[in-house]
Amino acid sequence: MRKLMCGAAAAALCVAFVSEAAATEWNASVWGKRRAFTENVEKIAELVSEKTDGAFTINVSYGGLSKPKENLDAISIGAIEMAQFCAGYHPDKNRLITVLELPFLGVSNLEEEVAVSNAVYAHPAVQKEMAQWNARLLMTSPMPQYNIVGTGEPRDELAEFDGMRVRATGGLGEAFRAVGGVPTSVPATEAYNAMESGVVDTVAFAQHAHLSFGTINRADWWTANLNPGTVNCPIVVNTDAYDALSDDERAALDGSVDEAIAHYLANYGELLKRWDTVLExxxxxxxxxxxxxxxxxxxxxxxxxxxxxxAEMAAQGLPGQELYDLVVSTLEKTRAGN
Structure with a gap:
């Protein structure tokens, strides 16, 4: 029957059927709304579609597929093919990449953040840990150093951090805890409500998030140079879905990472240039x-x-010292290269 259908009389129908069957469609889960933080996902979706003439498409969903803290779980069971998540949302699931969230690492710009993230993502132990979730690290979502917004009088003395309820995840939360702060790790989408209701006194975000999630609209002040660290948020893909791609589709995906990151950096750079105007x-x-x-x-x-x-990584048989040293050496090499 198949041979008959593909005869000359039904050639057009057969070609259409085969083209439809061969199309690959992925779903990518992010959250909030389209913003500087998601431009790498938007750009890679655009690029793979262009490079495959529409045969491989990635549909970007803003909260319709999975909750932010559940994106890695959704990847692990194959419910979605691509997702963005932040290490601080579930540090027990991605222990090793939390090295990138340690406070005061000394990363000074987005290019350095990309470099250290790429080095850590490429480490065999990190890839092995992600494989437990059926996840493959694709690229990072580099963010500048976090700073806090608050209401009332500015908190610009260390004693004023004592008892301060701050929305801060991962290593940032631990940094504030070390000076008496009380961190909470509510998702970014809930930060405005937490600030409005008084659940938190201050919110630690990168610039784009203060703008996108409205916390800047409730703020009286913003710390310009506290710079305690940042959050690391990878883009991962489901391993089975990745392995099922054709050679051309896989080349289109992998070959678009650098372009997507370059677009992200350029776009974020424009936001940083106008940040003082936003504050004013x-x-x-x-x-x-x-x-x-x-x-x-x-x-x-x-x-x-x-x-x-x-020490915690060593107790679990994980190469924490090695990864920390990798971050330090990568920063040195990156700066020497510049």
Whole structure:
């Protein structure tokens, strides 16, 4: 019957049927709304479609497929093919990449964040851990150093962090805990409500998130240079779905990563350029923390958090020290190359 259908009389119908059957469609789960943080996903979806003449498409869903803290679980069971998640949402599931969330690592720009993320993602132990979730690391979503917004008088002395309820995840949360803060890890989509209702006093975000999730609209002040660290948020793909791609589709996906990251960096750079204007328009005070306070913060948070993390990884038979050293050496090489 199949041979008969593909005869000359039904050639057009047969070609249409085969083309439809050969099309590959993926679903990618992110959250919130389209913003600087999701531009790498949007761009890679655009690129793979272009490179395969529409035979491989990625549908980007903003919360319709899975909750932010459940994206990795959805990947593991094959409910979705691609997802964005943040390590601090579930550090027990992605222990090793949380090295990138340690406070005061010294990463100073987005290009350095990409470099250290790529180095860590490529480490065999990290890939093995992700494989437990049937996940393959594809690329990072680099973010600048986090800073906090709050209401009332600015908190620009270390003593004022004592008892401060702050929305901060992962290593950032531990940094604030080290100086008496009370961190909570509500998802980004709930941060505005947490601030509005008084569940938290302050919110730690990168610039795009303060803007996208509205926390800047409730703020009286923003710390311009606290820079305690950032959150690491990879894009992962389901391993089975990745393996099922044709050679051309896989080449289109892998070959689009660098382009997607370049687009992301350029787009985020534009946001950073206009950030001071955003603060002025919204009447938010730009607070500069003194060098003395910053040094006190680093002394209390950086080394203790690093040593604790390395010890915890070692106790679980994981190469924490090796990964920390990899981050440090990658930063040195990146700066030397520039």
């Amino acid at each position: 328009e919204k009447g938010v005070q730009k607070v500069m923390i003194s060098d003395e306070v910053l040094a006190q913060f680093r002394d209390k948070a950086a080394v203790p958090a690093r040593d604790k993390w390395i």
